[in-house]
Every structure is written in C-alpha cells, then in structure tokens.
Amino acid sequence: MLHKDAQRDQAELVILSLLDAQGPLYGYAISKEVSGRSDGQLRLTPGVLYPLLKELESEGLISGSVEEVHSDRKEAAPDAAEGRKRKWYRLTARGRKRLAARIEAHRTWRRVIDLFIARDPMDHDQKEHGR
Amino acid sequence: MSAALRLHRADTQPPADLAGEFLARLDRRLHLPQPHRRQVLDELACHLDERVRDLMVTGVTEEQATRRAVEELGDPMVLARRFERAHVAPRRRRIMNMLMVGLASAAALTGAMTLRAPQVTIRSAVYPPPDAVQQVPQKPLDVQGLPPDVQWGDFFSLAASTSGKSPVVHWGALRELDSDNFGPGHSLGIDPLVDQKLTLDQFLELINTEKGFVADNRIEYREEEGRLVFATTHYFDRRETRLVTYDVSELLRARLGGDADNPDRVPGAVHEIADLIRALVESGMWDVNGGSASITTYGTKLFVRVPQRLLPRIEWVLEQAADAHIGAHQGASVDRRQGDPLHTPRDGAALPPAAGSSTVVSVQLQRVDPAAARQILNQAFDGVPSLKQCSVARWITVDASSRTVSVSATQRHAEFVGRLLTMLDRPGADVVASAESSMQVIPLARVSSETMDSLIRAIAGGSTLYGREFRLVANPQQNSVIVEGPTGVVTALQELIALLDTDWEEPAKVGAAIGR
Structure with a gap:
C-alpha cells in the first residue's frame, strides 16, 4: 500500500515539475517528455497517467482546458471529422505550492536515506589511496 | 456517442x-x-x-x-x-499527501520515532476471551464453472462450498456498502474473474479494492459452525464488541510517582489516558464522537467497550503511554520562561472576587484593541462546545485608558488567558514580511483535532491571521492538524496550537467548583 502510494507521489512530483518547467502540456506530450528526459528509464503508462491527471485536476493542483484539433488520420476515423478534443493541463497556484512541498519532502527523504547508504565507493577509493 | x-x-x-x-x-x-x-x-x-x-x-x-x-x-x-x-478520492488523499510531506520532514527534524521498549506492564483482562484464531483452508476458488458475468450469490456459494461450508450472506449489511449493487442476482461487475487462481482472501481483497471499499468498512467473512458468514466490517464490529478492563495503576505509578495514590490526582490522570485512547484509536467510533464504543473509568481501571479487532491498538497506546515523559506537559506548569509581559497589577480591586485560590494576571496590549481582544476571547469560548462551560469571560476586565486586560481566575486558567492575549498581541510585522509558504503537521496530545479546528477558526475569525490567509485541515484519524500558509503565520499558529492543546477538563472542573 505504502509502496503504491510512494510510486504515485513520485509520479505526481514528476508531472508537476514538468508542467512547472515546460508550461502547459497535454497527456501524451507528458508521457513522451517523461520517457524522453529520463532516457526511457522512467515511463508513465497511459493507464496510470490519465487517471492521475484526473486526480490532480480534481485536487485543483492542475487545471485542464480542451482544444479542438483536427486529426490528420481522417481516413482512420472518418466519423471524427469534427476533430479530436485535446486536453491541455497547466499548473495552478495550489499545484505550485504542492510541488514546493514535494520537492522539500523528496530532498529530506534523500538526505535521510543517504545517512544509511554506505559511503560512495569513489570516496572510499580516494581515502584508501590517500593512506 | x-x-x-x-x-x-x-x-x-x-x-x-x-x-x-x-x-x-x-x-x-x-x-x-x-x-x-x-x-x-x-x-x-x-x-x-x-x-x-x-x-x-x-x-x-x-x-x-x-x-x-x-x-x-x-x-x-x-x-x-x-x-x-481519481474522481472521488482527492479529499482523502489531500490529507494523506500533506501528512506524508509533513511526516517526512517532521521525522527528520525531531527523530519522532520511539524504539524503546516499555518498562511497565499493563494488566488487562478480556471478557469474553478472544476467540481462537479462525482459519478457513485457503484453496483457490474454482471459478471456471461460473458464468462470465458472475453474480454475488454464485460467488458466495462457491466460496463456501470450496471450504466445505454452507454460505450465510447478510445482504442487508452488504447493502450498507453499496445500496444498489448487492443482491443474490446482482452481478459482481468485475470482469476477469475467470482464469484467476485466487483464494477467497485474495478474491475479497481484489473485490474490495476494485470497488473502492475503505479499510474500516469492507466485505469480510467469518467461519462459524460449518457456515461461512459474509457481511461487512461494521456488521462484525457490532457482533464482536467486547468489554475489556485495563488496570493502569502501574502506569500511574510510573507517571505520578508518589502521587499515584493521591485521590486528587488519579482521576484526572486516568481520564487523560482515556482521552489518549479515544484520540489515537479510530477517534470517530467513540461515544463522545457519536459512535458506539466507550470508555468508563473507575478508580485505576478503564472499562473499554470496543470491537475486538481494536484491542491490540489500544494496548499499543497504553504501552506507549507508559513510556512517555508526561511531567513536561503537566497541567500547572505553564512555561513562563519566554518572558511574557504577565504581571500582577498593583491594583486588583476593580476585579470581581474569584473564590478559592485565585490569581490575577494583567496584560497591557500594545497593538490589539483591548475590547477586540475581549471579544476574541468570547468568540473562542463560545465557538467551542467544550469550552463554553469553562468560559472565563466574566472574570475578564478591560481598562481602556491603560489598554490593560486583567483576568482573575485560578492560576493556571489566568495564565492561559494571559498567554493567549500576549500571543494575539505579538507584532505582526515579522509574520507578514516572509513571502515563503510552509506547511506543518501538528500532532495534538489532548484536544481533538475538530475542537482545535473550530477553536483556531474562532480565534482567527475565519482563516486569516495578521491579514494573511492560511489553511487548516483537521485530521481526526491521527488527531493532528495540518496548517499551511506563509511561514510566519504557520509558526504563529504552531505556538497558538501548542498553547491551546491543553487539558480543558481541569478549568471546567475548577469553574464548577468555584460555583460558576
């Protein structure tokens, strides 16, 4: 349970950071940015991403607005001739506050965890070398 | 479409x-x-x-x-x-999020974990004795034979027959979870049951999660006399309520030392322990909060009436309480080291006499209008039910020319009001200067989070302090409040909350004794 929550919170941090850095983005663009920036190490699958966006929107951390776009694949979806509705998200003031808190919590967490992790092997080597 | x-x-x-x-x-x-x-x-x-x-x-x-x-x-x-x-959950999540954010920093700053084993044993007796651990043989359910759109009746029958029992389903209880979708002929509404090799426990976990049933009320079952009974947590809670006694005399000895036999000290300390349990163990289910569980104290004993499943948590709280250093919080010792401008007026004659041992405390206000201060105090005491009975309004006098508010009451009570006034009168400049915002989780030891919520709102006259907006969320589950706003305001609120998180019963009793 905690595990799931932690993953979700990290995903939240990533999404809010992206919107803060990049300005408004839509769902698919977010998923591409995430895997692009992390060299594919981090993936937000659409089955997780879209419900999470909905949740963040319900919480008032991001707000969405719909834009009509015309599909360039009309032959594939002839009935959608009126166009697709793309939903753009932007960070709200509340989202910015949450982001700050998340970043702070993340840093604290990292600092605390670092206290438990054995010294960096590089450090170790240098010490050994120095003796 | x-x-x-x-x-x-x-x-x-x-x-x-x-x-x-x-x-x-x-x-x-x-x-x-x-x-x-x-x-x-x-x-x-x-x-x-x-x-x-x-x-x-x-x-x-x-x-x-x-x-x-x-x-x-x-x-x-x-x-x-x-x-x-995602559509429904945000209210619950919002609080959890803040707690997680807050906890991470709070734990780092204060090392808020206790690892020491308790030194005191709590004697307890349970009536009736806890049932033997129930264990239904957990074979995977053979769902292959069920139709694709499985109905609740079929599912419960299959679960029972897999363990060689006959099913008993309390549909009425289940409908409390979701009034529209429970009945023998209603569909489970969960698609891929077929092909899953799951045991009954695993299936119920899946169903409860998929349906979004929360931890304190979900589908559960019990095995009894050849039957498998299906109902909800609330249903079983009602059936499995137990009366338990805890003798806390050793805890009191650790806590009160030589005063452990003092008839004036014991009841208060025992009440405090009861409050601690109510605050920490599912606070919503106690009679004082409209639930059905109760704690009655008698001498050094607590008689606790609760669903059996909560006993381990209550015992944990008692063990932790035995280990606490309560002396630091003890009632009469209001910390005066911070140099409050509290002083005894030269002329206390204008004050109505207070019976018993009374103290007069006067505060000369620099910024807040004395009449407004008095009104704020009245608001605070009117806004909170538990404070109404110990209102000190009639002992407060205002001298407009010297901007002095004087309070005559028991020492503790008077000092409290004095500190509250001092705090309200503190310079707002340093508070407003900071543009940074921060958030704090403040655990409460004595006052319930809802009471604190209304108290702060009464004092702040809504959600503004020193002209700056803040947000306050009560979290009854942890009995804490989460405050968010400009850093200076959050710090001020923290101090205010620490001051207000006091044992209100005592002033109430004092008020009664004085004949109010």
Missing part, C-alpha cells in the same frame, strides 16, 4: 474500430458524471490517435499500431475504476 465508438465483433477489424471498441467498453464501465465521462473518453481518443500515428512512423501497420496503443491502456475495467477513484 459518435459512430466511431460503435461496437463491432469481427475477427479482423478496421483499426479505428479496435480503438472505438475499447472506448465503448470503457464507456460502459465508467461511472462518472456526464461531462467528466465525456472528457475522459475524448482525451483517450485523442491519445490513441496520436499514439497510433507515432507508432506508425516506426514502420508498423496501422492495425498493429492501433492494437498496441489499445493494449498500452490496459483493461478497460481496471482503467474505469482508476478514473472513478
């Missing part, structure tokens, strides 16, 4: 219909208010469109691309549940 979302059944489908069918399946399962549902479907349609286009660039056919894009979205049933939870 546009024609693109029409359902087709054919072995080779045009790509658009693969996507359309997926969206149609999702649409059927998605229980959201209309505008939200439409937006979700539009958004995913747009996603599929773009994803297919991107995949086709890599050289796959449109059909392959569509198939893959649809697969990436996963099971429509699971997806629908996630959207529904």
Whole structure:
C-alpha cells in the first residue's frame, strides 16, 4: 500500500515539475517528455497517467482546458471529422505550492536515506589511496 | 456517442474500430458524471490517435499500431475504476499527501520515532476471551464453472462450498456498502474473474479494492459452525464488541510517582489516558464522537467497550503511554520562561472576587484593541462546545485608558488567558514580511483535532491571521492538524496550537467548583 502510494507521489512530483518547467502540456506530450528526459528509464503508462491527471485536476493542483484539433488520420476515423478534443493541463497556484512541498519532502527523504547508504565507493577509493 | 465508438465483433477489424471498441467498453464501465465521462473518453481518443500515428512512423501497420496503443491502456475495467477513484478520492488523499510531506520532514527534524521498549506492564483482562484464531483452508476458488458475468450469490456459494461450508450472506449489511449493487442476482461487475487462481482472501481483497471499499468498512467473512458468514466490517464490529478492563495503576505509578495514590490526582490522570485512547484509536467510533464504543473509568481501571479487532491498538497506546515523559506537559506548569509581559497589577480591586485560590494576571496590549481582544476571547469560548462551560469571560476586565486586560481566575486558567492575549498581541510585522509558504503537521496530545479546528477558526475569525490567509485541515484519524500558509503565520499558529492543546477538563472542573 505504502509502496503504491510512494510510486504515485513520485509520479505526481514528476508531472508537476514538468508542467512547472515546460508550461502547459497535454497527456501524451507528458508521457513522451517523461520517457524522453529520463532516457526511457522512467515511463508513465497511459493507464496510470490519465487517471492521475484526473486526480490532480480534481485536487485543483492542475487545471485542464480542451482544444479542438483536427486529426490528420481522417481516413482512420472518418466519423471524427469534427476533430479530436485535446486536453491541455497547466499548473495552478495550489499545484505550485504542492510541488514546493514535494520537492522539500523528496530532498529530506534523500538526505535521510543517504545517512544509511554506505559511503560512495569513489570516496572510499580516494581515502584508501590517500593512506 | 459518435459512430466511431460503435461496437463491432469481427475477427479482423478496421483499426479505428479496435480503438472505438475499447472506448465503448470503457464507456460502459465508467461511472462518472456526464461531462467528466465525456472528457475522459475524448482525451483517450485523442491519445490513441496520436499514439497510433507515432507508432506508425516506426514502420508498423496501422492495425498493429492501433492494437498496441489499445493494449498500452490496459483493461478497460481496471482503467474505469482508476478514473472513478481519481474522481472521488482527492479529499482523502489531500490529507494523506500533506501528512506524508509533513511526516517526512517532521521525522527528520525531531527523530519522532520511539524504539524503546516499555518498562511497565499493563494488566488487562478480556471478557469474553478472544476467540481462537479462525482459519478457513485457503484453496483457490474454482471459478471456471461460473458464468462470465458472475453474480454475488454464485460467488458466495462457491466460496463456501470450496471450504466445505454452507454460505450465510447478510445482504442487508452488504447493502450498507453499496445500496444498489448487492443482491443474490446482482452481478459482481468485475470482469476477469475467470482464469484467476485466487483464494477467497485474495478474491475479497481484489473485490474490495476494485470497488473502492475503505479499510474500516469492507466485505469480510467469518467461519462459524460449518457456515461461512459474509457481511461487512461494521456488521462484525457490532457482533464482536467486547468489554475489556485495563488496570493502569502501574502506569500511574510510573507517571505520578508518589502521587499515584493521591485521590486528587488519579482521576484526572486516568481520564487523560482515556482521552489518549479515544484520540489515537479510530477517534470517530467513540461515544463522545457519536459512535458506539466507550470508555468508563473507575478508580485505576478503564472499562473499554470496543470491537475486538481494536484491542491490540489500544494496548499499543497504553504501552506507549507508559513510556512517555508526561511531567513536561503537566497541567500547572505553564512555561513562563519566554518572558511574557504577565504581571500582577498593583491594583486588583476593580476585579470581581474569584473564590478559592485565585490569581490575577494583567496584560497591557500594545497593538490589539483591548475590547477586540475581549471579544476574541468570547468568540473562542463560545465557538467551542467544550469550552463554553469553562468560559472565563466574566472574570475578564478591560481598562481602556491603560489598554490593560486583567483576568482573575485560578492560576493556571489566568495564565492561559494571559498567554493567549500576549500571543494575539505579538507584532505582526515579522509574520507578514516572509513571502515563503510552509506547511506543518501538528500532532495534538489532548484536544481533538475538530475542537482545535473550530477553536483556531474562532480565534482567527475565519482563516486569516495578521491579514494573511492560511489553511487548516483537521485530521481526526491521527488527531493532528495540518496548517499551511506563509511561514510566519504557520509558526504563529504552531505556538497558538501548542498553547491551546491543553487539558480543558481541569478549568471546567475548577469553574464548577468555584460555583460558576
């Protein structure tokens, strides 16, 4: 349970950071940015991403607005001739506050965890070398 | 619904219909208010469109691309549940989030974990004795024989027969969870039951999670005399309520030392322990909060009436309390080291006499108008039910010319009001100067989070302090409050809350004794 929550919170941090850095983005663009920036190490699958966006929107951390776009694949979806509705998200003031808190919590967490992790092997080597 | 979302059944489908069918399946399962549902479907349609286009660039056919894009979205049933939870959950999550954020920093700053084992044993007796641990043999349920759209009746029968029992289902209790969807002939509404090799426990976990039933009320079962009984947590709580006694005399000895036999000290200390339990163990279920569980104290004993499942938590709280260093918080020792401008007036004659041992405390206000200060105190004491009875308003006098507010009451009470006034009168400049915002989780030891919430609102006259907005969220589960706002305001609130988190029973009793 905690595990799931932690993953979700990290995903939240990533999404809010992206919107803060990049300005408004839509769902698919977010998923591409995430895997692009992390060299594919981090993936937000659409089955997780879209419900999470909905949740963040319900919480008032991001707000969405719909834009009509015309599909360039009309032959594939002839009935959608009126166009697709793309939903753009932007960070709200509340989202910015949450982001700050998340970043702070993340840093604290990292600092605390670092206290438990054995010294960096590089450090170790240098010490050994120095003796 | 546009024609693109029409359902087709054919072995080779045009790509658009693969996507359309997926969206149609999702649409059927998605229980959201209309505008939200439409937006979700539009958004995913747009996603599929773009994803297919991107995949086709890599050289796959449109059909392959569509198939893959649809697969990436996963099971429509699971997806629908996630959207529904996302739509409903935020209120609960918001608090949890803040707690997690707050806890991470609080733990780092204060090292808030206790690892020491308690030194004191709490003697307890349970009546009736806890039942022997129930264990239903957990064979995987053979769901192969069930029809695809499984009904609740079939599911419960299968679960019972798998363990060689006959099913007893309390439909009435189950309908408390979801009035529309429980009945022998109602469908479970969970698609892929078939092919899953799960035990009864695993199935119930899956169902409870999928349906979004929360931890304190969900589907549960008990095994009894050849029967398997299905109902809810609340139902079993009602049936499994126990009367338990705890003798806390050793805890009191650790806490009060030589005063452990003092008849003036013991009842208060025992009440405090009872309050601690009410605050920490599912605070919503106690009689004082409208629930059915209760704690009655008698001498050094607590008589606790609760569902059996909560006993381990109560015992944990008692063990932890035995280990606490309470001396630091003890009632009469209000900390005066911070140099409060509290002083005894030269002329106390203007004050009405207070019976018993009374103290007069006067505060000369620098900023706040004395009449306004008095009104704020009245508001605070009127706004909070538990404070009404110990209102000190009639002992407060105002001298407008010297801007002095004087309070005559018992020492503790008077000092409290004095400190409260000092705090209200503190310079606001340093508070307002900071533009940074911060958030703090403040655990409460004595006052319930709801009481604190209304108290702060009464004092602040809403959600503004020193002209700056703040947010305060009561979290009854942890008995804490979360405050968020400009850093200076948060710090001021922290101090205020620490001051208010006091034992209100004592002033109430004092008030009664004085004949108010």
